[in-house]
Amino acid sequence: xxxxxxxxxxxxxxxxxxxxxxxxxxxxxxxxxxxxxxxxxxxxxxxxxxxxxxxxxxxxxxxxxxxxxxxxxxxxxxxxxxxxxxxxxxxxxxxxxxxxxxxxxxxxxxxxxxxxxxxxxxxxxxxxxxxxxxxxxxxxxxxxxxxxxxxxxxxxxxxxxxxxxxxxxxxxxxxxxxxxxxxxxxxxxxxxxxxxxxxxxxxxxxxxxxxxxxxxxxxxxxxxxxxxxxxxxxxxxxxxxxxxxxxxxxxxxxxxxxxxxxxxxxxxxxxxxxxxxxxxxxxxxxxxxxxxxxxxxxxxxxxxxxxxxxxxxxxxxxxxxxxxxxxxxxxxxxxxxxxxxxxxxxxxxxxxxxxxxxxxxxxxxxxxxxxxxxxxxxxxxxxxxxxxxxxxxxxxxxxxxxxxxxxxxxxxxxxxxxxxxxxxxxxxxxxxxxxxxxxxxxxxxxxxxxxxxxxxxxxxxxxxxxxxxxxxxxxxxxxx
Amino acid sequence: xxxxxxxxxxxxxxxxxxxxxxxxxxxxxxxxxxxxxxxxxxxxxxxxxxxxxxxxxxxxxxxxxxxxxxxxxxxxxxxxxxxxxxxxxxxxxxxxxxxx
Numbered sequence: 010x011x012x013x014x015x016x017x018x019x020x021x022x023x024x025x026x027x028x029x030x031x032x033x034x035x036x037x038x039x040x041x042x043x044x045x046x047x048x049x050x051x052x053x054x055x056x057x058x059x060x061x062x063x064x065x066x067x068x069x070x071x072x073x074x075x076x077x078x079x080x081x082x083x084x085x086x087x088x089x090x091x092x093x094x095x096x097x098x099x100x101x102x103x104x105x106x107x108x109x110x111x112x113x114x115x116x117x118x119x120x121x122x123x124x125x126x127x128x129x130x131x132x133x134x135x136x137x138x139x140x141x142x143x144x145x146x147x148x149x150x151x152x153x154x155x156x157x158x159x160x161x162x163x164x165x166x167x168x169x170x171x172x173x174x175x176x177x178x179x180x181x182x183x184x185x186x187x188x189x190x191x192x193x194x195x196x197x198x199x200x201x202x203x204x205x206x207x208x209x210x211x212x213x214x215x216x217x218x219x220x221x222x223x224x225x226x227x228x229x230x231x232x233x234x235x236x237x238x239x240x241x242x243x244x245x246x247x248x249x250x251x252x253x254x255x256x257x258x259x260x261x262x263x264x265x266x267x268x269x270x271x272x273x274x275x276x277x278x279x280x281x282x283x284x285x286x287x288x289x290x291x292x293x294x295x296x297x298x299x300x301x302x303x304x305x306x307x308x309x310x311x312x313x314x315x316x317x318x319x320x321x322x323x324x325x326x327x328x329x330x331x332x333x334x335x336x337x338x339x340x341x342x343x344x345x346x347x348x349x350x351x352x353x354x355x356x357x358x359x360x361x362x363x364x365x366x367x368x369x370x371x372x373x374x375x376x377x378x379x380x381x382x383x384x385x386x387x388x389x390x391x392x393x394x395x396x397x398x399x400x401x402x403x404x405x406x407x408x409x410x411x412x413x414x415x416x417x418x419x420x421x422x423x424x425x426x427x428x429x430x431x432x433x434x435x436x437x438x439x440x441x442x443x444x445x446x447x448x449x450x451x452x453x454x455x456x457x458x459x460x461x462x463x464x465x466x467x468x469x470x471x472x473x474x475x476x477x478x479x480x481x482x483x484x485x486x487x488x489x
Numbered sequence: 490x491x492x493x494x495x496x497x498x499x500x501x502x503x504x505x506x507x508x509x510x511x512x513x514x515x516x517x518x519x520x521x522x523x524x525x526x527x528x529x530x531x532x533x534x535x536x537x538x539x540x541x542x543x544x545x546x547x548x549x550x551x552x553x554x555x556x557x558x559x560x561x562x563x564x565x566x567x568x569x570x571x572x573x574x575x576x577x578x579x580x581x582x583x584x585x586x587x588x589x
Binding site: 209367 | 495499500503504506507508509510519522523525526529530531533534535536538541542543545546547548553555564568569571572573574575581583
């Protein structure tokens, strides 16, 4: 029998509902795993054990009193989760892994964690990330580096690296992350878990420490697509505190993908996504995933999309511009430390952003980038007249070795090249494990039109129903 | 297109705009990094955008209003001030802005 912490969300809920085990046992199992392996992979920056165990006790009492009925009002009752440190959590230190926010205890709670907590979810702790989400390796955390559980000489990807590692290492049942361009899908791919980046505006940004406000999208990192659908259903939806959230009602994703049928589904295979500099084995694994879909009844359509190199440039300008504006508010007066505490990466991004927004350069950079963004969106719109979804590699390589990115000022942007076009256009995308290269997981991503999360997850689920890559777990070896 | 170079002087000015203090070595480093990054960004000039409008946000939503009712759940003064280091009589103390 699987140890409790190894359960996926759907199975953990079933166990709690049927009284096979208690929330206290489940939470305790997660902490045992954390205490054994977190000193090696360092996924967490803050723990909330005492509070979590109290909440588990309360959950157990409620389950005892109301039985299965308790889950109707609280669909995540008693489920332990890990939370990226850029979600504001009332009274719990929230730093976005930055020194400048060290000692900051938010007086309010993000909408996403509010919804998860009201649904009965139990937070185990806050996870490490690239400081302010500025990066794709979790190496730019101001505190420490998180290591990849599949090979601790490698990075987990980022910026939601701590959350991806917590899921991959079975330290939690699911985790929350956020993506601006690649920060959910990238670490999910490199750690071999499921990472769902929703449509921009599908999930509220309220209380999430801002990176680039026009693309920031919170979402779940999970053990299966079913789990992602279940969590997304809870966190998605209109929020009066975030005017960019969609007023459209949230579908019942779990039900929608239950018996998902691929027949008649057209999956586009953009040539430009396979022509970039991919590792050979990554290409082979993603091609075999494409073939698998063909076998399973989908129609594969070779197609053209704009070269993703334009997205690197657009994304770099937009993101740095928005960062310079968002980080201007950190003055150390109302909260946090003074601006001298900013790390190298934040300084770099803020300054280039201030430059691209400054008088005389605005038209050449910021305005130009927003125009090319229009072209990228139109390009996708044309594509979705012919296909239902787009498939491609999530990352061009397997997880890099620690330190490999040190001398590349645009490392993150280059690594996230295959996530950037869809992020710029606000499209939903999922990364699932499609195989292994040199013992490291390789992700394949599926990208849909805005607000078609159901299709994206449905198609991803069919893959997991017919393969077992997502069931593999790393054997964590401590360093000698 | 000739290579665009961000000089140390320019970096100094940007740092000032961002209220950041840089060492001489950092000025040098950022000058090189920014020059490198702008060279990559330059690829956008391959695309003709003369008739293309900008997209500032992708939701398609416009004029999102809320009902004009009393907002519940605002923070108390105590909560708002909790994280400020320097406060006096329920206010945050800052450096003078007008009288310098």
